Amino acid sequence: MSVNQGATTHNWLSAAVSSPHTPHVQSKVRSLTEAIASGNTEAFATFYRAWFDTMYAQARSASGRDESFCLDVVQDAMLRVIKSVPPMESADDLRRWLRVVVQSCAYDRFREETRRKAREQRAVAVRGANNSNAEVRVGEDTVDRIRWLEHQLQSLDDRDLQLLLMRHRFGWTLKRIGNALGLKPGAVDGRIRRLVLKLPRRAKEQSDE
Numbered sequence: 001m002s003v004n005q006g007a008t009t010h011n012w013l014s015a016a017v018s019s020p021h022t023p024h025v026q027s028k029v030r031s032l033t034e035a036i037a038s039g040n041t042e043a044f045a046t047f048y049r050a051w052f053d054t055m056y057a058q059a060r061s062a063s064g065r066d067e068s069f070c071l072d073v074v075q076d077a078m079l080r081v082i083k084s085v086p087p088m089e090s091a092d093d094l095r096r097w098l099r100v101v102v103q104s105c106a107y108d109r110f111r112e113e114t115r116r117k118a119r120e121q122r123a124v125a126v127r128g129a130n131n132s133n134a135e136v137r138v139g140e141d142t143v144d145r146i147r148w149l150e151h152q153l154q155s156l157d158d159r160d161l162q163l164l165l166m167r168h169r170f171g172w173t174l175k176r177i178g179n180a181l182g183l184k185p186g187a188v189d190g191r192i193r194r195l196v197l198k199l200p201r202r203a204k205e206q207s208d209e
Contacts, residue, residue, distance in 0.1 A: 029088050029089065029090055029091050029093070029094055030087050030088060030089055032046070032047060033085050033086065033087050033088045033094065034087045036081065036082065036085050037085055037086070037087065044081070044082060047081065048078065051094075051098065052074065054095065054098065055074045055077055055078075055098055055102055056070055056071070056074050058098065058099050058102040058103070059071075059073040059074050059077075059102050059105075059106060062099075062102055062103045062106045063106040063109070063110070065106075069109065072109060073102060073105045073106045073109055074102070076105040076108065076109070077098070077101045077102045077105045080101050080104075080105065081098075081101070085097075159181070160191070160195055162181070163177065163181070163188065163191055163192050163195065164192065164195060164196075166180070167188075167192050173185075174186075174188045174189050
């Protein structure tokens with residue numbers, strides 16, 4: 001570090017550790033802000049320690065939010081200090097400028113939060129719409145299958161239709177059905193099985209067409 005650099009560093013360090021309302025500090029704030037603007041990391045570290053509490057209080061006042069939110073606001077504001085702090089003549093000037101920066105960062109956080117919530121609500125709405133559409137499609141498929149099954153049952157001859165109704169609608173035993181139709185229970189069971197297996201094959205054949 002050169003002699004001149006050391007003198008400059010001493011100037012803004014002295015300003016930072018003194019009371020910000022004294023004439024001495026008022027005259028040295030410009031050195032500190034100019035050093036930050038020139039990329040002096042030591043100057044920014046000193047500024048951070050000296051002004052963090054003030055900026056945090058400004059964030060709480062501007063947002064009324066919790067500690068986590070306000071700390072994020074202060075960090076955003078600190079980045080703006082690094083990028084764009086202008087030379088300031090007094091601590092009062094710097095405080096007023098920082099208040100505007102902190103408020104702007106708080107409002108940016110509010111806007112981003114609002115946009116994020118809106119995106120989440122849209123995503124929920126889209127998922128709900130997709131689920132509703134899926135439910136409608138399932139309902140339509142069920143209705144189509146019932147209509148198809150009714151059509152297939154109507155195409156059966158009376159004896160086969162009687163077998164299915166007795167067994168699956170009225171819950172009759174194979175023996176009772178056999179007695180009613182003059183068939184042995186084994187024959188009843190075989191015919192019913194063939195009919196039940198025939199319907200899925202017909203459905204597959206029609207879907208392939």
